[in-house]
Amino acid sequence: MVTLAEVAQHAGVSASTVSYVLSGKRSISATTRQRVERSIRELGYHPNAGARALASSRSNIIALMIPLRTDMYVPVMMEIAIAVATCARTHGYDVLLLTGEEGPDAVRRVAGSGLADGMILMDVELDDERLPLLRATDQPSVLIGLPADTTGLTCVDLDFRATGALCVEHLAKQGHQDIAVIGEAPAVYERHTGFAERTLDGLRSRSRELGVRLLHRPCDGGYDAMAVTLARILDERPGTSGIIVQNESAVEPLLALLRQQGRAVPEDMSVVAICPDQVATQASVRLTSVAIPAQEMGRHAVEHLVAKLEGRGRDEVVLIAPELTVRTSTGPAPSRS
Amino acid sequence: MVTLAEVAQHAGVSASTVSYVLSGKRSISATTRQRVERSIRELGYHPNAGARALASSRSNIIALMIPLRTDMYVPVMMEIAIAVATCARTHGYDVLLLTGEEGPDAVRRVAGSGLADGMILMDVELDDERLPLLRATDQPSVLIGLPADTTGLTCVDLDFRATGALCVEHLAKQGHQDIAVIGEAPAVYERHTGFAERTLDGLRSRSRELGVRLLHRPCDGGYDAMAVTLARILDERPGTSGIIVQNESAVEPLLALLRQQGRAVPEDMSVVAICPDQVATQASVRLTSVAIPAQEMGRHAVEHLVAKLEGRGRDEVVLIAPELTVRTSTGPAPSRS
DNA sequence: ATTCGGTATCGAAGCGCTTCGACAACCTAT
DNA sequence: ATAGGTTGTCGAAGCGCTTCGATACCGAAT
Incomplete structure (x- = not known):
């Protein structure tokens, strides 16, 4: 050597x-x-990385903490992770991958050992148990996701409240009066994951403002769960003419079921998805959707963290404005007969 | 501190x-x-991690190199990555995430700087450009995937040759004579990715042995590409009664299309998938499938690498035996009328 | 009583780098 | 010509840890 x-x-x-x-x-x-x-x-x-770290007390490593949850849509996580790793390299940092397995203690371990200069936390819950530890160690950090209390924290996320509002608006503008929301898996809400609740919040308040009816149902991924959920929705609100889906693994099952029941998209039923663009364009119908900008979120997170590490950069909450792309899954509400 | x-x-x-x-x-x-x-x-x-690394010349870090390819099925990668990270922790190692972006030089950088004690390479091509570098530095390593020349290397992979054979066998045993294979995206073959070619090899040789006809077509993910591919296949071999899919993002589109065309699964068409169990069980039909054991692969890779780092463990190729789970997407071939 | 092999502890050297203060050597302004 | 300021380079002191003798002590064997 x-x-x-x-x-x-x-x-x-x-x-x-x-x-x-x-x-x-x-x-x-x-x-x-x-x-x-x-x-x-x-x-x-x-x-030599070790010698350098010892002498300069900077490791040039960023820790990325990804939870292990299987009920989350994984590809988005992966895309963020890759974006983080790639972007970090352009700033001279490597990325250390931490899984949720170890629990909140990982925060202490990494902060204490000087393994990483800073950390990025993904899948933040409203009342995340990692946050007290994070605040205790003054480890520079950026969250991807929004907890309930953001004081003293830097957070990056899609503006899910606006996302919800945007979806409702789009459907309402086309005359839809009865809108159903197929949400994330029940476990996601039980855990009080910020993005799910914020979306719901946006959906509800905007629909109230616009005077449209909104029915929200959580739904596990997969075909069977979707079948049950859809049946319940149509039973309860037969007049539903617009559906907003927030669970990517429910998208294709939903389309398959609608087709099977002879409901044409968008003639009989408009569908708006909240999902990565790839899902929206590869589905069996080109879906009108609000994209989840995974790359952008990863990049923002790294850039804010690097800024902090370099002494620039202050605590702030960055909400990325949602963009709705109209494709062929939405159209005017069928006239009531 | x-x-x-x-x-x-x-x-x-x-x-x-x-x-x-x-x-x-x-x-x-x-x-x-x-x-x-x-x-x-x-x-x-x-x-302090740096001081420790300096004094002991061991960093207790494993580098995991994930390529950036978007045409690969990402969830499997993610699952492997998580398994690697989790398993590594139980052995006292952390995981450094390297993306393909940096190219083969990452191997040199990591080996040279003593950043990691060993590395795990994913998505290995038959003639991978990282391998010469890997052999040059005597960095302990494990590949997930199988290159053409494995001398001096430790590799872990599903036995894709046997996987292909198994799929054909299952269908042949049920009397299917005309089998179509919907493969990975064309780019995957162009890149000479080991697993795709080995699967094909297993499919072909076993079908030759069993005297069944086999038609292989690469296929991009998504609904549209699938529609084109399926149409071509049925045009060329109208008697096709069994389909083997190896591209996970083609699974649901395929099922949707078959349904749309009034072909019942499995009565008119049997479908075998090579995909993670989750996909097979969440699809709109419970798919008979050969699972891709992502967790197991990640675990094996880590354990072999750790063995090497501890001086035990020699070069070897570990092929995980495939297991076919019969679900409801396959049945006897329809009688020729 | 003396020696021997263990066991438990300590001191010091050094891993490869960064960084601070010192110091020439030079240039400019007086 | 001299003081003052730059600029470029060097030496040495650590950073916090591991590890290699060395040492001191103990009980068992002679």
Whole structure:
């Protein structure tokens, strides 16, 4: 293994000079710099991460804490994770992957050991048990998701309240009076996951304002659960002409069931999905949808965290404005006959 | 931040004693151990990761390299990643997430910097460009997937050849003579991804042995691509009575299309999927399937890597035997009329 | 009583890097 | 010519930990 000292010797300078070439923290003459850089290349030198971390007390690692929940839509998580990892690299950071398994203690462990310089938490609950620990250690952090109390925290999320409102608006504008919402799995609400509740909040208040009826039902993923849920909804509100789905793994089952029952989309039933664009465009009907901007969320999270680590950047809540893309699954409400 | 020295002082012992209590590398009297452990707890001591890595030249970190490909079925990747992270923790390792973005150089960077003690590579191609680098650095590693040349490498994978064979066997046993295979996206084959080719190999050789006709068509995910592919298949081989799908995002579209065309599953058409169990059980028909054991793969990979890091463990190729679960999407071939 | 093998502990060296203060060497303004 | 300010480089002191002798003590065997 090549060390700084060997590079220094090879280039005929002192170790500190090499270090300064690497970090750029002091001015170095062009000739020296070139000699050093040449030696680095020739010897194939890579700074030792541990030594660096010890000496500088910065690890250049960001911890990303992903929960293990199986009732969450996984691809979005994955996309965020990849975006975080990729974006972090462009800022010179690597990403450490923590699963929920270890529980809140992971926060303490990582903060205490100096393993990571900061952390990003995903799938934050309204009253997340990791937050007290996070506030206790003054570990720089960014949440993806919104807890109930955001004081002293930096959070990045899609504006789910506005998302809900947007969906209702779109349907109401087309004359739909009876709207059903097929939500996330019941477990998601029981856990008080912020995004689910905020969406619901947006849906409800906007529909109240616009004077349309709204029926919300949680629903597990998969075909069977969807069949039961849909039957209940149509039984309770036969006049339903618009459906908003927030559970991605319920999208295709829903479309299949509607087709099977002879309800045409969008002629008999309009469908709006809250899901990644890929799902919306690959479904059996091109779905009008509000996209979940996973990449953007990951990128924002990293950038805010890096800003904090560099001393810039203050606590703030960043809500990404939702965008509704009209595709072919929504249309005017059928005239009441 | 609490240091080893502070703990030592608090417990009235030397720093090295505390270190030995922590590592267990030398015998320590019960009384001393307890005193030290108490101090550790009272002071809330966490060993500093960087210092540890520097002194011991082991980081207790495993790098996990996930490619960025969007044409791959992401949930499986995610599941493996989570399994790796979780399993690694039980062995005292953390996981560093590397994306394909950085390219093969990531191998050099991580190996050179001592950031990780070993690495796990996912989505290995037959002739993967990371392998030469991997062999050059003698970084301990485990591949998930099988390259063309496995000498000197440890690999973990589902036995896709056997998987293909198993699918054909199951259908042939039920009297199906004309079988269609809906494969992964064309890009996957162009890239010479091991698992896709090996599956195909198993499918072909077994169908030759059993004397059944086999038609293979790659297919992108989504409804539209599936519609085109299915139409072509049925056009070319109208007698097709069994379908094997290897692209998870094609599963639900396929079922929707069959339903739409009035082909009952399994009466008119048997369908076997190669996919995670969750997909098979949540689809609109309970699919007979060969599961992709993501968890098991992740676990195996970690365990082999840890074995290598501890000096046990030699190079070997671990193929996990496929298991076919019969559900309700397959039945006897319709009698030829 | 003396020696021997264990067991339990300590001190010190050093892992590879960053960073601070010191110091030449040089340039400018007086 | 001299003081003052830059600029570029070096040496040395750690960062917090592991690990290798060395040492001191104990009971068992001679």
